[in-house]
Amino acid sequence: xxxxxxxxxxxxxxxxxxxxxxxxxxxxxxxxxxxxxxxxxxxxxxxxxxxxxxxxxxxxxxxxxxxxxxxxxxxxxxxxxxxxxxxxxxxxxxxxxxxxxxxxxxxxxxxxxxxxxxxxxxxxxxxxxxxxxxxxxxxxxxxxxxxxxxxxxxxxxxxxxxxxxxxxxxxxxxxxxxxxxxxxxxxxxxxxxxxxxxxxxxxxxxxxxxxxxxxxxxxxxxxxxxxxxxxxxxxxxxxxxxxxxxxxxxxxxxxxxxxxxxxxxxxxxxxxxxxxxxxxxxxxxxxxxxxxxxxxxxxxxxxxxxxxxxxxxxxxxxxxxxxxxxxxxxxxxxxxxxxxxxxxxxxxxxxxxxxxxxxxxxxxxxxxxxxxxxxxxxxxxxxxxxxxxxxxxxxxxxxxxxxxxxxxxxxxxxxxxxxxxxxxxxxxxxxxxxxxxxxxxxxxxxxxxxxxxxxxxxxxxxxxxxxxxxxxxxxxxxxxxxxxxxxxxxxxxxxxxxxxxxxxxxxxxxxxxxxx
Amino acid sequence: xxxxxxxxxxxxxxxxxxxxxxxxxxxxxxxxxxxxxxxxxxxxxxxxxxxxxxxxxxxxxxxxxxxxxx
Numbered sequence: 001x002x003x004x005x006x007x008x009x010x011x012x013x014x015x016x017x018x019x020x021x022x023x024x025x026x027x028x029x030x031x032x033x034x035x036x037x038x039x040x041x042x043x044x045x046x047x048x049x050x051x052x053x054x055x056x057x058x059x060x061x062x063x064x065x066x067x068x069x070x071x072x073x074x075x076x077x078x079x080x081x082x083x084x085x086x087x088x089x090x091x092x093x094x095x096x097x098x099x100x101x102x103x104x105x106x107x108x109x110x111x112x113x114x115x116x117x118x119x120x121x122x123x124x125x126x127x128x129x130x131x132x133x134x135x136x137x138x139x140x141x142x143x144x145x146x147x148x149x150x151x152x153x154x155x156x157x158x159x160x161x162x163x164x165x166x167x168x169x170x171x172x173x174x175x176x177x178x179x180x181x182x183x184x185x186x187x188x189x190x191x192x193x194x195x196x197x198x199x200x201x202x203x204x205x206x207x208x209x210x211x212x213x214x215x216x217x218x219x220x221x222x223x224x225x226x227x228x229x230x231x232x233x234x235x236x237x238x239x240x241x242x243x244x245x246x247x248x249x250x251x252x253x254x255x256x257x258x259x260x261x262x263x264x265x266x267x268x269x270x271x272x273x274x275x276x277x278x279x280x281x282x283x284x285x286x287x288x289x290x291x292x293x294x295x296x297x298x299x300x301x302x303x304x305x306x307x308x309x310x311x312x313x314x315x316x317x318x319x320x321x322x323x324x325x326x327x328x329x330x331x332x333x334x335x336x337x338x339x340x341x342x343x344x345x346x347x348x349x350x351x352x353x354x355x356x357x358x359x360x361x362x363x364x365x366x367x368x369x370x371x372x373x374x375x376x377x378x379x380x381x382x383x384x385x386x387x388x389x390x391x392x393x394x395x396x397x398x399x400x401x402x403x404x405x406x407x408x409x410x411x412x413x414x415x416x417x418x419x420x421x422x423x424x425x426x427x428x429x430x431x432x433x434x435x436x437x438x439x440x441x442x443x444x445x446x447x448x449x450x451x452x453x454x455x456x457x458x459x460x461x462x463x464x465x466x467x468x469x470x471x472x473x474x475x476x477x478x479x480x481x482x483x484x485x486x487x488x489x490x491x492x493x494x495x496x497x498x499x500x501x502x503x504x505x506x507x508x509x510x511x512x513x514x515x516x
Numbered sequence: 517x518x519x520x521x522x523x524x525x526x527x528x529x530x531x532x533x534x535x536x537x538x539x540x541x542x543x544x545x546x547x548x549x550x551x552x553x554x555x556x557x558x559x560x561x562x563x564x565x566x567x568x569x570x571x572x573x574x575x576x577x578x579x580x581x582x583x584x585x586x
Contacts, residue, residue, distance in 0.1 A: 070552050071552065078556040078557075082533065086526060089567070089570065101582070101584075218548035219547040222547075222548040226542065230542050233542040233550040234540050235539050241536055241539065248530065269583075270579035274571050274575075278564055280567075285561065289553065293549075
């Protein structure tokens with residue numbers, strides 16, 4: 001019961017913070033969507049970092065490490081440290097310049113201008129919304145699973161097993177996040193992100209120390225893995241070299257995340273990006289190394305000869321089961337649970353908000369007479385769309401629960417597939433509307449093809465003969481594991497180049513607008 | 517020249533990220549850290565240092581002026 005009370009207190013604190021942040025805003029749509037472009041280096045870094053560190057980072061990484069070992073860190077974390085900062089440097093700052101110069105609030109506004117095409121917005125809008133959906137789903141699934149695992153036995157008279165059921169846990173999290181972003185908009189999300197990022201980093205370290213201590217020290221915990229599952233301490237048994245290499249394309253997804261784009265636009269100046277670019281890899285390490293180690297330790301951690309995490313446990317619940325079963329203090333367990341929820345909510349808020357922002361700006365205001373819609377009406381339109389999307393995602397989360405990690409990889413694959421589009425739009429003058437359409441459509445159809453072939457995202461990689469049927473499955477040298485992101489990026493890039501070369505170049509006015 | 521060196525170092529770091537030489541190695545360093553994980557944590561530290569150098573030596577100074585439409 002104490003665990004539940006601590007979590008409830010944390011959630012109430014968060015709602016209060018969102019309400020408080022609204023007092024510092026100006027209650028205009030510009031403030032609601034881009035915080036008046038006034039966010040400084042520290043808050044920008046905390047927002048960007050908190051937004052990119054999702055359920056995927058804490059719950060997903062420990063669960064995946066529990067099954068696949070230490071290679072999970074190299075797959076995502078160290079690769080992201082290199083690629084994310086490069087994207088902030090090369091894409092984020094340039095888009096911030098265009099956003100400030102031409103008053104953009106969304107990606108679609110930029111692409112419409114850059115490619116002189118209204119229709120590109122109608123193609124990109126459903127694509128971006130549908131790709132954010134699995135990302136939201138990850139957060140809802142992980143929050144429900146975490147709350148359920150942490151509150152076992154807390155309410156025996158109300159629920160089976162005494163645990164808050166996942167459907168109720170997810171629902172409460174939706175309400176909390178909706179409340180603080182409804183009051184504070186992107187400013188509220190930035191404040192909440194900063195607070196929650198501090199919470200999950202500090203509590204993550206505390207969790208790591210406490211778990212290591214409870215297992216007889218980090219040395220002892222690793223020795224148990226060495227004795228029982230040594231394969232998890234290397235990569236050869238669980239990850240192929242080619243898969244490892246192609247994974248590096250996955251973090252390119254940050255270049256097309258609509259919620260990150262919105263945070264970039266809140267920056268006060270280009271200099272505000274400096275801290276994010278430098279500190280991002282280091283902070284990823286601070287979060288991921290403990291999580292991966294905890295996941296690996298969980299595979300072999302024993303007390304009195306029995307496994308603490310029963311074999312074949314759900315990967316999404318490994319971290320919470322370990323915290324619950326190892327730590328004596330319910331207050332500490334509650335605080336660590338709050339840390340996990342903090343990581344999840346610090347992404348959900350920006351994702352919720354970006355969906356409302358693109359619907360309001362790219363569909364409603366773009367096609368309606370903007371002068372007839374007041375500031376308050378704009379904000380309420382955004383809120384209405386957010387509620388609709390959250391309700392739809394929540395409904396989906398009640399069925400077909402997937403593992404967090406593979407689902408996230410499919411979402412990232414979709415956004416990475418659109419990366420050539422944003423990169424070329426900034427650095428290649430000759431990128432045309434036709435090239436852009438060809439690239440987007442190629443990415444969509446190939447992503448759908450692979451997603452369906454993977455049984456609706458049940459797995460995230462293929463062996464080569466599955467993709468190229470003319471290769472004999474019996475040829476051992478061809479049993480290469482490959483991430484779908486590789487063929488999709490190659491084809492969407494080729495489509496962009498060929499489409500652009502075969503069509504008329506953009507007008508001189510557009511080239512002058514976006515290239516010096 | 518400095519910018520080229522920085523971007524060259526970024527490419528080199530991306531290549532060094534593929535540490536296939538420790539693929540099957542379960543050696544433990546600092547008593548608790550598998551060598552494959554320790555190496556990649558080191559890669560993260562190097563990335564941070566490299567990006568700090570990029571901010572100092574490859575920073576696009578004209579961005580603020582461009583944003584103001586100058």
